[in-house]
Amino acid sequence: MIETAKERERVILVGVSLSDPKDARRSLEELEELAATAGAETAGYVIQSREQTHPATYVGKGKIEEIRDLLWELEATGIICDDELSPVQMKNLQDELNTKVMDRTLLILDIFAGRASTSEGKIQVELAQLKYRQTRLTGFGTAMSRLGGGIGTRGPGEKKLEMDRRLIKSRIAQLNRELKAVKRHREVTREQRSKSRIPVAAIVGYTNAGKSTLLNTLTGAGILAEDQLFATLDPTTRERKLPSGQKILLTDTVGFIRKLPHHLIDAFRSTLEEAKYADLILHVVDASSPQMDEQMYTVYETLRNLEITDKPVITVFNKKDRPGFDEMxxxxxxxxxxxxxxxxxxxxxxxxxxxxxxxxxxxxxxxDLYSYQEAAKIQLIRKYGELHSEEYREDGIFVQAFVPVEIYEKVKGNSGE
Ligand SMILES: Nc1nc2c(ncn2[C@@H]2O[C@H](COP(=O)(O)OP(=O)(O)OP(=O)(O)O)[C@@H](O)[C@H]2O)c(=O)[nH]1
Ligand SMILES: [Mg+2]
Known part of the structure; x- marks a missing residue:
């Protein structure tokens, strides 16, 4: 398929407010950022208050009329709905409005596709894209060409737009196998890490909170940190020495966002689960954002979905230098x-x-007081623990230290007590 240069898309953002209208508005503001990240300009907002999204058309009949007028008035090239549309909703909206219809999921998948750089990331994104499309394939005929497209046309999955169901299925199976292989690789790396007994801190948080900036400042990692959503897709791990001399591994991870598509969570599970194998969690929060509370809530919800609930958490209120920083x-x-x-x-x-x-x-x-024959134990403490003081006395070496639970039995002294 040959793509000719496209004009910049102008989109109308459409949201449904289920309870708090302010919340729907904020969600659309975030959708606008997502759209901008994907390269589209926002021409207008439409919000409808409803008890639930319309099962057949997402918004009600009256709103569809309004959107149709707006499309014409604002010379918009498409709409983006703030929730994942069902295949039926998407098809009906397309028929009613005769324009390009996208949703939040498609947009996020699009951005991820543009960002994926490692083979693991690419496999994960393509898998998520195919699963999203799989359910939207039958009975759409020519609508597919419009249906499959996000903002612009890019990403590992795009070229497979016209594949039929069967091909998609076998491609999904193949990607799953490939993913299994990279997962195994990730597990091996993880095992090596845990063998080294260096504690691991996972940096998690809402997208754009400053996770990568923190890792860069702490370790000089030199990774991309930018004022855009989902700058980081692939986890990066770096070492850093703590003031006590102990080393720690810090892992930067993919950011969270509200309504993170479940296809992405499934596909990115092994990446997202980096935090599962950490000794502690650094939860980075942009405390200069008015949406701070919702964002923190989303992060804890996502962690709960990933069954990461039993780790010690240090919440890092970031961007203290900014005027909007919430001291409270x-x-x-x-x-x-x-x-x-x-x-x-x-x-x-x-x-x-x-x-x-x-x-x-x-x-x-x-x-404890160690006899001179037990000096090897002190070597172990030095290696795996935190040796605070050692004092050479006539009757042995007096040691004050913190040691990991796993090696405690090995290194405790036999002398006295
Ligand atoms: N003023 C200010 N800006 C910051 C601070 N920390 C991060 N930023 C900015 O916030 C933006 C996002 O930072 P990143 O480090 O890329 O955020 P992230 O959490 O890694 O984001 P994703 O990888 O996109 O999920 C960048 O423009 C940073 O320069 C800070 O302490 N103060
Ligand atoms: Mg980042």
Whole structure:
């Protein structure tokens, strides 16, 4: 398929307000950012208050009329609905409006497709795209060419637009096999990491909160950090020394967003689950955003969906340098909270201290006198734990240290007691 250069798309954003109209408005503002990230310009907003989305057409009849007029008036080239449309809703809207109809899911898939750079990321995105399309294939005839397209036409899945169901099915099976292989690779890496016994902190948070900036500031990782949604897709891990001398691995992960498409959650499970294998979670929050509370809620909901509920959490209220920063921000679900600017580095000492406190809580304190024959144990403590003091006395070596639970039995002293 040959793509000719397209004019910039102008879209009308359509949302349904189920309860709080302000919330629907904010959700559309975010949709506008998503659209901009994907390269489309927003021409207008339409919000309808309804008890539930219309099962056949997403919005009601009157609203469809309104949208039809607006499309003409604003010279818009399509609409984007703020929820995932069912195949029927999509088809009906297309027939009624005779324009390009997209939804939030398609948009997010589109952005992910443009961002995926590693083979794992590409497989995951294509898989999610195909699963999304699979259910929207039958009985659409020529509408498919419009149906499959997001903003512009790009991404690993786009060229397969006209594939029939059977082909898609076998492609999905193949991608699943490939994904299994990369998953195994990820597991091996993870195992190696856990063997090294260096604790892992997963940096999670809403998209654009400053996760990558934090990793860059802490480790000089040099990864892309930008003022756009979903700048990061592939997890990056870097090492950093804490003030006590102990090393820690920090993993930057893909950002969360409200209404994250379930196809993406499924496909990206292994990437998203990086946090599952971490010793602690750094929850980065953009505390200069008016949407901070909803965003924090979304992050905890997503973690719960991924069954990551039993980890110590340090909530990092970020962007302290910005005028809108909320000094009063609180997070009662977190074990610790700190206020920082990942950009300027302000508050990082406090963050590192909080990390040490959490890690220490997972460790056992030893205060013991070791005989000189037990010196090898002190080597182990030095390697895997935090050796605070060692004092060479006549009757042995007096040690104060924190050690991980797993090695406690191995290193505790036999002397005395
Ligand atoms: N003023 C200010 N801007 C910040 C701070 N931290 C991050 N930013 C900016 O916020 C934007 C997003 O930062 P990223 O680090 O890319 O955010 P992220 O959480 O990795 O986002 P995704 O990977 O897209 O999910 C960038 O423009 C950063 O420069 C901060 O402490 N202060
Ligand atoms: Mg990032």
């Amino acid at each position: 921000a609180r997070d009662f679900r977190a074990d610790h909270t700190v206020r920082i600017s990942a950009k300027s580095g302000d508050g990082l000492d406090e963050l590192l201290a909080a990390i040490e406190t959490v890690l220490r809580q997972q460790k056992i304190y030893i205060e």
